[in-house]
Amino acid sequence: MTSTLRRFRHLLAPAAGAVYLVLWIVAEAGRSGLADHVVVVSALAVAIGLANWMPSTALGLVVVVPLLQAFRLLHRPTDTTWPEYLAIAIVVGIVGAGRSDLLRWLAVPVLAVASVAAAWAMVVPTVADPDVWGLWVGSSTGTRTNLAFIALAIAGASGIGWAIGVAIGATWRIGLARVRVVEAERETEVTTGELHAEQERARIARDVHDSLAHSLAVVVSQAQGAAAIAVRDEHAARALQDIADVSRSALGDVRALVERIQGAGDDARHGLEDVPPLVEDMRELGMTASFEQHGAPSAVAPAVGSAVHRIVQESLTNVLKHQGRTATARVVLDWRGPGLGVVVTSTGGAPLVELDGAGSGIAGMQERARLAGGWLRAGTGDAEHEWVVTAWLPTVDAPAVAPMLEVAR
Numbered sequence: 001m002t003s004t005l006r007r008f009r010h011l012l013a014p015a016a017g018a019v020y021l022v023l024w025i026v027a028e029a030g031r032s033g034l035a036d037h038v039v040v041v042s043a044l045a046v047a048i049g050l051a052n053w054m055p056s057t058a059l060g061l062v063v064v065v066p067l068l069q070a071f072r073l074l075h076r077p078t079d080t081t082w083p084e085y086l087a088i089a090i091v092v093g094i095v096g097a098g099r100s101d102l103l104r105w106l107a108v109p110v111l112a113v114a115s116v117a118a119a120w121a122m123v124v125p126t127v128a129d130p131d132v133w134g135l136w137v138g139s140s141t142g143t144r145t146n147l148a149f150i151a152l153a154i155a156g157a158s159g160i161g162w163a164i165g166v167a168i169g170a171t172w173r174i175g176l177a178r179v180r181v182v183e184a185e186r187e188t189e190v191t192t193g194e195l196h197a198e199q200e201r202a203r204i205a206r207d208v209h210d211s212l213a214h215s216l217a218v219v220v221s222q223a224q225g226a227a228a229i230a231v232r233d234e235h236a237a238r239a240l241q242d243i244a245d246v247s248r249s250a251l252g253d254v255r256a257l258v259e260r261i262q263g264a265g266d267d268a269r270h271g272l273e274d275v276p277p278l279v280e281d282m283r284e285l286g287m288t289a290s291f292e293q294h295g296a297p298s299a300v301a302p303a304v305g306s307a308v309h310r311i312v313q314e315s316l317t318n319v320l321k322h323q324g325r326t327a328t329a330r331v332v333l334d335w336r337g338p339g340l341g342v343v344v345t346s347t348g349g350a351p352l353v354e355l356d357g358a359g360s361g362i363a364g365m366q367e368r369a370r371l372a373g374g375w376l377r378a379g380t381g382d383a384e385h386e387w388v389v390t391a392w393l394p395t396v397d398a399p400a401v402a403p404m405l406e407v408a409r
Helices: 002-028 034-050 055-070 082-096 101-123 133-137 143-229 234-263 272-284 302-323 361-371 402-408
Strands: 288-294 328-334 340-347 375-380 386-393
Touching: 002 034, 002 082, 034 055, 034 082, 055 082, 055 101, 082 101, 082 143, 101 133, 101 143, 133 143, 143 272, 143 302, 143 361, 272 288, 272 302, 272 328, 302 328, 302 340, 302 361, 302 386, 361 375, 361 386
Parallel strands: 288 328
Antiparallel strands: 328 340, 340 386, 375 386
């Protein structure tokens, strides 16, 4: 649902640009000068279409086009084509709804400059081209008055468009943040239940292994010993050896069954490849999030990949909840050591929700890391409002003693 809305939002700006161009061509069809002015309107339509994907380019176009018209390097507007400057309001509105705070506020001086340039192109006459706003409306108030009035009118309309865009963007991001928090809380509940079930399965598996494996090991030992003694009775020796072989095979089957039981609750639907989309989701909410990898990636077990995904997901959800959508988050996967290091660093002081207790998120992440054969730590960093989550998980060729060493510390 969220991905569908995101794709629809990205297609909205190109659709608006196409509608703008088509409506202008339909409105001007049959009038003289249509071919001369189509370049200007096409450039403005392109600016609308790029406002979401390439906002800085779109802002540049809505400034450059009116400036070129003001200097008479492009065909200036006529008494029927001047509404083309509605494109300024559309572009700054779309940029205002975007997730970049810098470009959102840069749109304000851009609309001011574009409004003055557009007003100049409409109002100030030249010797070669005296057909301007005053003649269109029969105004006798003078060029300066008309210039100030038109510039303020275009700037006001563009400012309204910008404010509407900012409001829509803020509403979108807040709604998306709420959806993410609700989904994360629901998934946390499911994960907690899975962890409890996994712990119970692990306990049962250990009991089965300790009881049955011990008994089978005794049978194997006794059968081999009896077979060695009964060397004179060929049939008895063969029967005892068969018992030892079958028991040894059964012992291997028990161990394999225990391993499957212990891994039955592992959710391997997500892995390492799903970590970058988690970071992108946070960027969609307005968070300054980055993803880095150091070293050459190596193979990991599905349980490890799933644990890394869950740890990063829970860490970013905690950043959103407890540090706000304006926080800065950095996710790093480090393959250079004996295993996979995971570090999630975040800074922010505008929480979406108030703390109502210690919670179980960190304990759940630590349990996931432990079940995958690793460890996890979480705590405040050196900077103000900084939180750091550090984890280690084994790769296929990582030394098995690393988590034991960590526990020993």
